[in-house]
Amino acid sequence: MTASPDDARHLTFTTLDQLWSSGAPMMLPIEGDPPCRLRLDPRNGLITLITAYEKPEPEVANLLNVGFDAVSSGEEDLAELTVRIAGNVHGAYGLLATIADQLQVQKLPLAVAVAAGVARHREVLAGRGALTTEKEVGLFGELLFLEFLIPVMGAGPAIAAWQGPLSEEHDFTLGSVDVEVKTTSGDGRRHVIHGMDQLVAVRGVPLSLLSIQLTRSAPDWGRTLPQLIAQIRSLAGGHQVAVDAKLDTFGWRTADADLYPTSWVLRNEPRAYAVRGDFPLMTPDVVGPVIPSFGLISDVSYRLDLTHLEYDSLPYPLADFAEAKEN
Incomplete structure (x- = not known):
């Protein structure tokens, strides 16, 4: 009735x-x-x-x-x-x-x-709906790097360097290097690359893939996504409006914070991989010449396993975020 x-x-x-x-x-x-x-x-x-x-x-x-x-x-x-x-x-x-x-x-x-x-x-x-776990983990990884950058570069420059998911640039554009952040909750450094242009350097700026591994933890050891966002907003000061605008593009809504109860912590130190030389990737320049009618192909994604690949160092002043390269 x-x-x-x-x-x-x-x-x-x-x-x-x-x-x-x-x-x-x-x-x-x-x-x-x-x-x-x-x-x-x-x-x-x-x-x-x-x-x-x-x-x-x-x-x-x-x-x-x-x-x-x-x-x-x-x-x-x-x-x-x-x-x-x-x-x-x-x-x-x-x-x-x-x-x-x-x-x-x-x-x-x-x-x-x-x-x-x-x-x-x-x-x-x-x-109401939370981000998928994949998107939650991906956003968490980018925010960890942003949290590191703010005291190193200053809130304004660090937040301006963070491009967000709607930009055609890489995740972070830092002048001397662009950084594409890839985050996984798996036990290996296996990352999905979305499109054959995602790992293409632009404007002649060197590109690094930053691999972050997270694992679930007890609340006393880790942080939830809402807790990390609250910390970023606090560090942002007067630049919080810019942070919120970029969070919106990820699909984050403060009203949905209770839908993210999982605490995350770093599984191990992040690693950086310079995308150059023999780095394994699929780009139009690499794939196009060997596939007939290549222009008819779209929406390509592939998975990279970097677990045992030799890693590099990020340039100063970013180097402290990732594991130092072994000599």
Whole structure:
């Protein structure tokens, strides 16, 4: 039974608009069992359904603009399901009214009632979703290098050198060298190269591939992605706006920070590999001459295993980030 303006159990949208525009908070009971109330909070842009608490709790962690709390009121345990209004007060109200109907009319358990209401009102909600583990690890590696660069170069130059994923440049352009950062959580230095141009030097600037290996750790030993981002923002000072803009291009959203519980730590020292001479790679210059109609090929990715390849050193003042080259 879905709430609508004609449903006598609920407000019409006209009445809802009048109450909402008044700006005054209020509590609206919904007749039935279990008892349900709707709390309107126009000033803060929130509508909350309050009802009896029961387990299992509804799963709303992957929904943007929806929150759930279990609260105690005297001897009573209550469930509070809150929707933050995102320009659609009718949709938010309709969602919570539908959940109340599922509880009181259909007699569904709380978690089932919420799931049924969400299924009927998907348009109210924006889905939350973490980056894939591959993208999380990749961003973590770039931020580790940025964290190193800021005290070495200064926040402004270091952040300007970080290009972000939408740039046609390499990950870091540092004047004397470009750096392409590749990060893996595997036990070997196996990295995916996206496209045959990713390891092509540009503007005649030498290019190094920086290989970083991470491993999961206990919270006391490592850091989560949100913790590393918080540190970068702190180091950035007045350049935080530029950091945030580049984080946006990765798909990072601060509101989703709770979706990244994994703590990461370096598995071993990073290593740098100069992309020159006999470095193994596929580029248009290398592959093009041996493949007929080469121009018809696109979207090429390949995996490099650098585990046992001889490594190099980064130039000063970057050298301290990576393992020193063996003599």
